[in-house]
Amino acid sequence: MKKTKLHTDFIKSVEFVNSYTDPLPADLLLKLYAYFKIANKNYNNPGSKTPLINAFKSNALIQAQNIDREEAMKLYIRLVAKELKEK
Numbered sequence: 542m543k544k545t546k547l548h549t550d551f552i553k554s555v556e557f558v559n560s561y562t563d564p565l566p567a568d569l570l571l572k573l574y575a576y577f578k579i580a581n582k583n584y585n586n587p588g589s590k591t592p593l594i595n596a597f598k599s600n601a602l603i604q605a606q607n608i609d610r611e612e613a614m615k616l617y618i619r620l621v622a623k624e625l626k627e628k
Contacts (some may be wrong), residue, residue: 551580552612554621559624569624571601576620579605579613 544552549625558573579586579602606618 547611547614547618550618554618557621557625565625567597569595569620571597572605572620574598575605576608576613578602579608580610580617582610585627608615 555577566620575598587595587602589598605613
């Protein structure tokens with residue numbers, strides 16, 4: 542399967558976030574979480590041992606539930622570019 546530019550850019554953005562060392566705001570992390578889960582078609586329940594964190598993650602997924610896979614990738618890439626790379 543040939544990877545498209547969108548997939549390549551998404552993977553690069555994920556790698557950038559994974560290597561980012563500064564603390565990130567919780568609201569940004571939750572958006573990235575939701576977009577990542579949708580982009581990867583991972584519909585499993587949040588796996589935190591803390592119920593409150595699971596609730597926040599579930600809420601982020603509910604807010605993004607009408608976004609399709611490609612749009613989630615685009616939103617993830619844009620969010621990383623705007624909030625992390627431009628600073």
